[in-house]
Amino acid sequence: MARPKSEDKQKAILNAAIQEIAEHGVSAPTARIAKIAGVGEGSLFTYFSNKDELLNQLYLYIKEELRESMMSDYPKTESVQNRIRHAWNTYVKWGVANPQKRIVLAKLGMSNKVSEQTKTQGSEAFADIFNMISESTANGLLRNYPTSFLSAIMGSLADTTMNFIAGNPAQTEYFNNAGFEAFWSAIVNA
Protein backbone atom coordinates (compact mmCIF):
# COMPACT_ATOMS: atom_id res chain seq x y z
CA MET A 1 0.00 0.00 0.00
CA ALA A 2 3.03 2.23 0.33
CA ARG A 3 6.56 2.47 -0.74
CA PRO A 4 8.50 -0.69 0.27
CA LYS A 5 11.95 -0.78 1.82
CA SER A 6 14.68 -1.85 -0.54
CA GLU A 7 16.95 -4.75 0.33
CA ASP A 8 19.53 -3.26 -2.02
CA LYS A 9 19.73 -0.09 0.02
CA GLN A 10 20.07 -2.00 3.25
CA LYS A 11 22.99 -3.93 1.79
CA ALA A 12 24.50 -0.79 0.30
CA ILE A 13 24.54 0.71 3.78
CA LEU A 14 26.10 -2.40 5.30
CA ASN A 15 28.78 -2.55 2.62
CA ALA A 16 29.52 1.15 2.96
CA ALA A 17 29.86 0.63 6.70
CA ILE A 18 32.41 -2.13 6.07
CA GLN A 19 34.51 0.19 3.93
CA GLU A 20 34.39 3.10 6.35
CA ILE A 21 34.82 1.13 9.55
CA ALA A 22 37.74 -0.86 8.13
CA GLU A 23 39.49 2.40 7.39
CA HIS A 24 38.39 4.72 10.21
CA GLY A 25 37.14 2.45 12.97
CA VAL A 26 33.72 2.05 14.57
CA SER A 27 33.56 5.81 15.09
CA ALA A 28 33.12 6.29 11.35
CA PRO A 29 30.27 8.84 11.09
CA THR A 30 26.83 7.79 9.90
CA ALA A 31 26.85 10.76 7.51
CA ARG A 32 29.87 9.31 5.71
CA ILE A 33 28.48 5.79 5.63
CA ALA A 34 25.23 7.05 4.14
CA LYS A 35 27.06 9.13 1.54
CA ILE A 36 29.16 6.18 0.39
CA ALA A 37 26.07 3.99 0.29
CA GLY A 38 24.45 6.59 -1.92
CA VAL A 39 21.50 7.28 0.38
CA GLY A 40 20.48 10.19 2.56
CA GLU A 41 21.60 10.12 6.15
CA GLY A 42 17.99 9.97 7.27
CA SER A 43 17.45 6.78 5.29
CA LEU A 44 20.16 5.05 7.24
CA PHE A 45 17.89 5.45 10.26
CA THR A 46 14.87 4.01 8.53
CA TYR A 47 16.86 0.80 7.96
CA PHE A 48 18.61 0.76 11.34
CA SER A 49 17.00 2.34 14.36
CA ASN A 50 20.33 3.68 15.59
CA LYS A 51 24.05 3.26 15.03
CA ASP A 52 24.45 0.49 17.60
CA GLU A 53 21.77 -1.48 15.81
CA LEU A 54 23.66 -0.99 12.54
CA LEU A 55 26.87 -2.25 14.14
CA ASN A 56 25.19 -5.33 15.57
CA GLN A 57 23.50 -6.11 12.25
CA LEU A 58 26.79 -5.58 10.46
CA TYR A 59 28.49 -8.07 12.74
CA LEU A 60 25.88 -10.72 11.94
CA TYR A 61 25.92 -9.85 8.24
CA ILE A 62 29.65 -10.53 7.98
CA LYS A 63 29.51 -13.66 10.13
CA GLU A 64 26.74 -15.02 7.97
CA GLU A 65 28.75 -14.43 4.82
CA LEU A 66 31.72 -16.18 6.42
CA ARG A 67 29.50 -19.10 7.35
CA GLU A 68 28.30 -19.47 3.78
CA SER A 69 31.87 -19.41 2.58
CA MET A 70 32.92 -22.14 4.99
CA MET A 71 29.87 -24.35 4.80
CA SER A 72 28.85 -24.28 1.13
CA ASP A 73 30.95 -27.31 0.22
CA TYR A 74 31.65 -28.72 3.64
CA PRO A 75 32.70 -32.40 3.24
CA LYS A 76 30.49 -34.00 5.87
CA THR A 77 31.55 -37.55 5.07
CA GLU A 78 35.31 -37.18 5.02
CA SER A 79 37.79 -37.86 7.81
CA VAL A 80 37.99 -35.51 10.75
CA GLN A 81 41.41 -34.26 9.72
CA ASN A 82 40.14 -33.49 6.25
CA ARG A 83 37.10 -31.71 7.60
CA ILE A 84 39.19 -29.62 9.95
CA ARG A 85 41.58 -28.89 7.13
CA HIS A 86 38.65 -27.85 4.96
CA ALA A 87 37.40 -25.50 7.67
CA TRP A 88 40.89 -24.04 8.04
CA ASN A 89 41.39 -23.59 4.31
CA THR A 90 38.04 -21.96 3.66
CA TYR A 91 38.43 -19.66 6.64
CA VAL A 92 41.89 -18.52 5.62
CA LYS A 93 40.82 -18.16 2.00
CA TRP A 94 37.85 -16.02 2.98
CA GLY A 95 39.99 -13.84 5.26
CA VAL A 96 42.58 -13.28 2.57
CA ALA A 97 39.92 -12.46 -0.01
CA ASN A 98 38.05 -10.12 2.35
CA PRO A 99 40.60 -8.24 4.40
CA GLN A 100 38.21 -5.39 5.19
CA LYS A 101 35.52 -7.69 6.51
CA ARG A 102 38.05 -9.47 8.67
CA ILE A 103 39.25 -6.17 10.12
CA VAL A 104 35.72 -4.97 10.75
CA LEU A 105 34.85 -8.19 12.56
CA ALA A 106 37.86 -7.72 14.80
CA LYS A 107 37.10 -4.04 15.45
CA LEU A 108 33.47 -4.75 16.21
CA GLY A 109 34.41 -7.64 18.47
CA MET A 110 36.58 -5.34 20.60
CA SER A 111 34.24 -2.37 20.59
CA ASN A 112 31.71 -3.12 23.36
CA LYS A 113 29.04 -1.79 20.98
CA VAL A 114 28.28 -5.34 19.87
CA SER A 115 26.26 -7.12 22.54
CA GLU A 116 27.09 -10.51 24.01
CA GLN A 117 23.81 -11.76 22.60
CA THR A 118 24.86 -10.77 19.10
CA LYS A 119 28.21 -12.48 19.52
CA THR A 120 26.53 -15.65 20.74
CA GLN A 121 24.14 -15.53 17.82
CA GLY A 122 27.10 -15.05 15.50
CA SER A 123 28.86 -18.18 16.69
CA GLU A 124 25.78 -20.37 16.53
CA ALA A 125 26.25 -20.50 12.78
CA PHE A 126 29.40 -22.52 13.32
CA ALA A 127 27.80 -25.25 15.37
CA ASP A 128 28.78 -27.94 12.85
CA ILE A 129 32.47 -27.30 13.31
CA PHE A 130 32.02 -27.01 17.04
CA ASN A 131 30.30 -30.39 17.20
CA MET A 132 32.89 -32.06 15.03
CA ILE A 133 35.66 -30.87 17.33
CA SER A 134 33.67 -31.95 20.34
CA GLU A 135 33.25 -35.49 18.99
CA SER A 136 36.90 -35.74 18.02
CA THR A 137 37.91 -34.82 21.52
CA ALA A 138 35.73 -37.60 22.86
CA ASN A 139 37.30 -40.00 20.33
CA GLY A 140 40.72 -39.29 21.67
CA LEU A 141 41.88 -37.89 18.34
CA LEU A 142 42.27 -34.40 19.74
CA ARG A 143 43.69 -33.27 23.05
CA ASN A 144 41.20 -33.30 25.87
CA TYR A 145 40.69 -29.54 26.08
CA PRO A 146 37.32 -27.78 26.22
CA THR A 147 35.89 -27.50 22.71
CA SER A 148 35.65 -23.74 23.05
CA PHE A 149 39.37 -23.62 23.80
CA LEU A 150 40.20 -25.70 20.73
CA SER A 151 37.97 -23.48 18.59
CA ALA A 152 39.60 -20.37 19.94
CA ILE A 153 43.05 -21.80 19.15
CA MET A 154 41.92 -22.39 15.60
CA GLY A 155 40.60 -18.85 15.33
CA SER A 156 43.70 -17.21 16.69
CA LEU A 157 46.17 -19.27 14.67
CA ALA A 158 44.16 -18.75 11.50
CA ASP A 159 44.09 -15.02 12.21
CA THR A 160 47.83 -14.94 12.72
CA THR A 161 48.26 -16.87 9.48
CA MET A 162 46.08 -14.40 7.60
CA ASN A 163 48.06 -11.48 8.95
CA PHE A 164 51.25 -12.95 7.57
CA ILE A 165 49.67 -13.69 4.22
CA ALA A 166 48.34 -10.14 4.09
CA GLY A 167 51.86 -8.83 4.64
CA ASN A 168 53.37 -11.18 2.11
CA PRO A 169 50.86 -12.40 -0.48
CA ALA A 170 53.52 -14.17 -2.54
CA GLN A 171 53.88 -16.68 0.33
CA THR A 172 50.19 -17.48 0.65
CA GLU A 173 50.63 -21.22 0.19
CA TYR A 174 53.62 -21.37 2.49
CA PHE A 175 51.97 -19.60 5.41
CA ASN A 176 48.68 -21.40 4.95
CA ASN A 177 50.47 -24.76 5.20
CA ALA A 178 52.80 -23.69 7.98
CA GLY A 179 49.88 -22.28 9.95
CA PHE A 180 47.85 -25.44 9.60
CA GLU A 181 50.80 -27.64 10.50
CA ALA A 182 51.32 -25.63 13.69
CA PHE A 183 47.60 -25.68 14.45
CA TRP A 184 47.22 -29.41 13.89
CA SER A 185 50.23 -30.19 16.07
CA ALA A 186 48.77 -27.95 18.75
CA ILE A 187 45.46 -29.77 18.98
CA VAL A 188 46.12 -33.39 18.04
CA ASN A 189 46.51 -35.88 20.85
CA ALA A 190 50.21 -36.78 21.13
Place this chain on the structure above:
Amino acid sequence: MARPKSEDKQKAILNAAIQEIAEHGVSAPTARIAKIAGVGEGSLFTYFSNKDELLNQLYLYIKEELRESMMSDYPKTESVQNRIRHAWNTYVKWGVANPQKRIVLAKLGMSNKVSEQTKTQGSEAFADIFNMISESTANGLLRNYPTSFLSAIMGSLADTTMNFIAGNPAQTEYFNNAGFEAFWSAIVNA
Protein backbone atom coordinates in the same frame (compact mmCIF):
# COMPACT_ATOMS: atom_id res chain seq x y z
CA MET B 1 64.30 28.30 36.74
CA ALA B 2 60.62 27.54 36.61
CA ARG B 3 58.21 25.01 37.88
CA PRO B 4 59.28 21.53 36.74
CA LYS B 5 56.93 19.02 35.18
CA SER B 6 55.86 16.32 37.58
CA GLU B 7 56.51 12.71 36.66
CA ASP B 8 53.70 11.77 39.01
CA LYS B 9 51.18 13.77 37.01
CA GLN B 10 52.37 12.32 33.74
CA LYS B 11 51.90 8.83 35.14
CA ALA B 12 48.56 9.75 36.66
CA ILE B 13 47.39 10.79 33.19
CA LEU B 14 48.69 7.59 31.60
CA ASN B 15 47.05 5.43 34.26
CA ALA B 16 43.78 7.32 33.97
CA ALA B 17 43.92 6.79 30.21
CA ILE B 18 44.33 3.04 30.76
CA GLN B 19 41.22 2.97 32.92
CA GLU B 20 39.08 5.01 30.56
CA ILE B 21 40.25 3.43 27.32
CA ALA B 22 39.85 -0.08 28.69
CA GLU B 23 36.25 0.74 29.47
CA HIS B 24 35.21 3.12 26.71
CA GLY B 25 37.72 2.64 23.91
CA VAL B 26 40.26 4.99 22.34
CA SER B 27 37.53 7.59 21.87
CA ALA B 28 37.48 8.18 25.62
CA PRO B 29 37.42 12.00 25.97
CA THR B 30 40.48 13.86 27.16
CA ALA B 31 38.27 15.75 29.60
CA ARG B 32 37.39 12.50 31.35
CA ILE B 33 40.95 11.23 31.37
CA ALA B 34 42.14 14.49 32.92
CA LYS B 35 39.39 14.43 35.53
CA ILE B 36 40.24 10.88 36.63
CA ALA B 37 43.93 11.77 36.72
CA GLY B 38 43.07 14.69 38.98
CA VAL B 39 44.52 17.36 36.69
CA GLY B 40 43.03 20.12 34.58
CA GLU B 41 42.27 19.29 30.98
CA GLY B 42 44.76 21.92 29.89
CA SER B 43 47.52 20.19 31.82
CA LEU B 44 47.00 17.03 29.83
CA PHE B 45 48.17 19.01 26.82
CA THR B 46 51.27 20.29 28.54
CA TYR B 47 52.36 16.68 29.05
CA PHE B 48 51.21 15.42 25.63
CA SER B 49 51.05 17.72 22.65
CA ASN B 50 47.83 16.12 21.42
CA LYS B 51 45.69 13.06 21.95
CA ASP B 52 47.51 10.96 19.35
CA GLU B 53 50.76 11.64 21.14
CA LEU B 54 49.16 10.49 24.39
CA LEU B 55 47.99 7.27 22.75
CA ASN B 56 51.42 6.53 21.28
CA GLN B 57 53.14 7.23 24.60
CA LEU B 58 50.59 5.08 26.38
CA TYR B 59 51.34 2.18 24.04
CA LEU B 60 55.05 2.39 24.81
CA TYR B 61 54.39 2.88 28.53
CA ILE B 62 52.46 -0.38 28.76
CA LYS B 63 54.90 -2.30 26.54
CA GLU B 64 57.75 -1.15 28.71
CA GLU B 65 56.01 -2.33 31.84
CA LEU B 66 55.39 -5.68 30.22
CA ARG B 67 59.03 -5.91 29.24
CA GLU B 68 60.12 -5.31 32.81
CA SER B 69 57.74 -7.99 34.01
CA MET B 70 59.09 -10.52 31.54
CA MET B 71 62.78 -9.69 31.72
CA SER B 72 63.39 -8.94 35.39
CA ASP B 73 64.33 -12.52 36.26
CA TYR B 74 64.92 -13.93 32.81
CA PRO B 75 66.99 -17.14 33.15
CA LYS B 76 69.64 -16.51 30.51
CA THR B 77 71.63 -19.62 31.23
CA GLU B 78 68.88 -22.21 31.26
CA SER B 79 67.73 -24.49 28.43
CA VAL B 80 65.81 -23.05 25.54
CA GLN B 81 62.64 -24.83 26.55
CA ASN B 82 62.91 -23.41 30.06
CA ARG B 83 63.54 -19.93 28.75
CA ILE B 84 60.57 -20.08 26.41
CA ARG B 85 58.47 -21.45 29.24
CA HIS B 86 59.64 -18.59 31.43
CA ALA B 87 58.68 -16.06 28.77
CA TRP B 88 55.28 -17.72 28.39
CA ASN B 89 54.63 -17.86 32.13
CA THR B 90 55.61 -14.29 32.83
CA TYR B 91 53.59 -13.02 29.88
CA VAL B 92 50.46 -14.88 30.89
CA LYS B 93 50.93 -13.90 34.51
CA TRP B 94 51.24 -10.24 33.57
CA GLY B 95 48.20 -10.38 31.34
CA VAL B 96 46.07 -12.01 34.01
CA ALA B 97 47.23 -9.52 36.62
CA ASN B 98 46.69 -6.53 34.30
CA PRO B 99 43.56 -7.17 32.27
CA GLN B 100 42.98 -3.48 31.55
CA LYS B 101 46.48 -2.94 30.20
CA ARG B 102 46.13 -5.98 28.00
CA ILE B 103 42.85 -4.69 26.60
CA VAL B 104 44.27 -1.24 26.02
CA LEU B 105 47.26 -2.68 24.16
CA ALA B 106 44.89 -4.59 21.89
CA LYS B 107 42.62 -1.59 21.33
CA LEU B 108 45.53 0.71 20.58
CA GLY B 109 47.08 -1.85 18.26
CA MET B 110 43.92 -1.95 16.17
CA SER B 111 43.21 1.75 16.24
CA ASN B 112 45.42 3.22 13.49
CA LYS B 113 46.20 6.04 15.90
CA VAL B 114 49.37 4.26 16.96
CA SER B 115 52.03 4.67 14.28
CA GLU B 116 54.01 1.82 12.74
CA GLN B 117 57.12 3.45 14.16
CA THR B 118 55.71 3.27 17.67
CA LYS B 119 54.81 -0.37 17.20
CA THR B 120 58.28 -1.17 15.94
CA GLN B 121 59.80 0.66 18.88
CA GLY B 122 57.51 -1.29 21.19
CA SER B 123 58.70 -4.65 19.92
CA GLU B 124 62.37 -3.78 20.07
CA ALA B 125 62.20 -4.28 23.81
CA PHE B 126 61.65 -7.98 23.23
CA ALA B 127 64.75 -8.54 21.16
CA ASP B 128 66.14 -11.09 23.63
CA ILE B 129 63.23 -13.44 23.15
CA PHE B 130 63.28 -12.86 19.41
CA ASN B 131 66.95 -13.79 19.21
CA MET B 132 66.52 -16.88 21.35
CA ILE B 133 63.78 -18.14 19.03
CA SER B 134 65.89 -17.29 16.03
CA GLU B 135 68.83 -19.34 17.33
CA SER B 136 66.63 -22.24 18.28
CA THR B 137 65.24 -22.35 14.77
CA ALA B 138 68.78 -22.52 13.40
CA ASN B 139 69.56 -25.32 15.89
CA GLY B 140 66.76 -27.40 14.52
CA LEU B 141 64.98 -27.42 17.87
CA LEU B 142 62.08 -25.40 16.52
CA ARG B 143 60.25 -25.66 13.21
CA ASN B 144 61.92 -23.76 10.41
CA TYR B 145 59.41 -20.89 10.26
CA PRO B 146 60.30 -17.19 10.17
CA THR B 147 61.06 -16.00 13.68
CA SER B 148 58.39 -13.33 13.41
CA PHE B 149 55.83 -16.04 12.65
CA LEU B 150 56.88 -18.09 15.67
CA SER B 151 56.70 -14.98 17.86
CA ALA B 152 53.26 -14.14 16.55
CA ILE B 153 52.09 -17.69 17.29
CA MET B 154 53.30 -17.29 20.84
CA GLY B 155 51.51 -13.98 21.17
CA SER B 156 48.22 -15.19 19.82
CA LEU B 157 48.15 -18.45 21.79
CA ALA B 158 49.12 -16.65 24.98
CA ASP B 159 46.35 -14.13 24.34
CA THR B 160 43.82 -16.88 23.80
CA THR B 161 45.01 -18.53 26.99
CA MET B 162 44.61 -15.30 28.95
CA ASN B 163 41.09 -14.84 27.62
CA PHE B 164 40.10 -18.23 28.95
CA ILE B 165 41.74 -17.58 32.29
CA ALA B 166 39.94 -14.25 32.50
CA GLY B 167 36.64 -16.02 31.93
CA ASN B 168 37.43 -18.76 34.42
CA PRO B 169 40.00 -17.70 37.01
CA ALA B 170 39.62 -20.91 39.02
CA GLN B 171 41.24 -22.78 36.11
CA THR B 172 44.27 -20.53 35.82
CA GLU B 173 46.79 -23.33 36.21
CA TYR B 174 44.92 -25.64 33.88
CA PHE B 175 44.65 -23.18 31.00
CA ASN B 176 48.18 -21.91 31.46
CA ASN B 177 49.52 -25.46 31.13
CA ALA B 178 47.18 -26.46 28.34
CA GLY B 179 48.02 -23.30 26.42
CA PHE B 180 51.73 -23.86 26.76
CA GLU B 181 51.43 -27.50 25.79
CA ALA B 182 49.55 -26.53 22.62
CA PHE B 183 52.04 -23.74 21.90
CA TRP B 184 55.10 -25.92 22.40
CA SER B 185 53.68 -28.67 20.19
CA ALA B 186 52.94 -26.05 17.55
CA ILE B 187 56.49 -24.75 17.33
CA VAL B 188 58.80 -27.65 18.22
CA ASN B 189 60.38 -29.55 15.35
CA ALA B 190 58.64 -32.90 15.03
Place this chain on the structure above:
DNA sequence: TATAAATGAGCGAGTACTCGCTCTATAGCA
Protein backbone atom coordinates in the same frame (compact mmCIF):
# COMPACT_ATOMS: atom_id res chain seq x y z
C1' DT C 1 -5.29 8.77 -2.78
C1' DA C 2 -3.29 6.87 1.47
C1' DT C 3 0.81 5.42 3.16
C1' DA C 4 5.42 5.05 4.07
C1' DA C 5 10.16 5.61 2.11
C1' DA C 6 13.52 9.20 1.15
C1' DT C 7 15.84 13.39 2.16
C1' DG C 8 19.14 16.81 4.22
C1' DA C 9 18.94 21.05 6.94
C1' DG C 10 18.88 21.62 11.66
C1' DC C 11 19.60 20.49 16.65
C1' DG C 12 21.84 19.89 20.96
C1' DA C 13 25.25 17.32 23.12
C1' DG C 14 29.71 16.25 22.77
C1' DT C 15 34.74 16.72 20.98
C1' DA C 16 39.89 18.11 20.92
C1' DC C 17 42.34 21.79 21.72
C1' DT C 18 43.41 27.08 22.95
C1' DC C 19 44.00 31.04 25.64
C1' DG C 20 44.40 34.38 29.19
C1' DC C 21 45.26 34.07 33.41
C1' DT C 22 47.16 32.46 38.29
C1' DC C 23 50.39 30.09 40.92
C1' DT C 24 54.94 28.24 42.21
C1' DA C 25 59.65 26.23 42.11
C1' DT C 26 63.87 27.76 41.05
C1' DA C 27 68.04 31.03 39.86
C1' DG C 28 70.36 34.95 40.97
C1' DC C 29 71.51 38.45 43.99
C1' DA C 30 72.71 40.80 48.38
Place this chain on the structure above:
DNA sequence: TGCTATAGAGCGAGTACTCGCTCATTTATA
Protein backbone atom coordinates in the same frame (compact mmCIF):
# COMPACT_ATOMS: atom_id res chain seq x y z
C1' DT D 1 70.08 33.21 54.56
C1' DG D 2 66.21 35.86 52.83
C1' DC D 3 64.09 38.31 48.82
C1' DT D 4 62.54 38.86 44.17
C1' DA D 5 62.18 38.16 39.15
C1' DT D 6 60.97 34.84 35.90
C1' DA D 7 59.84 30.76 33.14
C1' DG D 8 56.69 27.83 32.72
C1' DA D 9 53.22 24.48 35.11
C1' DG D 10 48.37 24.49 36.08
C1' DC D 11 43.83 25.62 34.99
C1' DG D 12 38.97 25.44 33.03
C1' DA D 13 35.85 28.51 30.38
C1' DG D 14 35.66 29.29 25.71
C1' DT D 15 36.04 28.03 20.56
C1' DA D 16 35.24 25.86 16.42
C1' DC D 17 33.86 21.78 14.96
C1' DT D 18 31.73 16.95 14.68
C1' DC D 19 28.54 13.65 16.09
C1' DG D 20 24.08 10.84 16.14
C1' DC D 21 19.66 11.61 15.38
C1' DT D 22 15.03 14.20 14.20
C1' DC D 23 11.58 16.22 11.49
C1' DA D 24 9.13 18.83 7.94
C1' DT D 25 8.76 18.14 3.38
C1' DT D 26 8.90 15.66 -1.02
C1' DT D 27 8.53 11.48 -3.74
C1' DA D 28 7.23 6.81 -5.02
C1' DT D 29 4.20 2.93 -4.78
C1' DA D 30 0.12 -0.16 -3.67
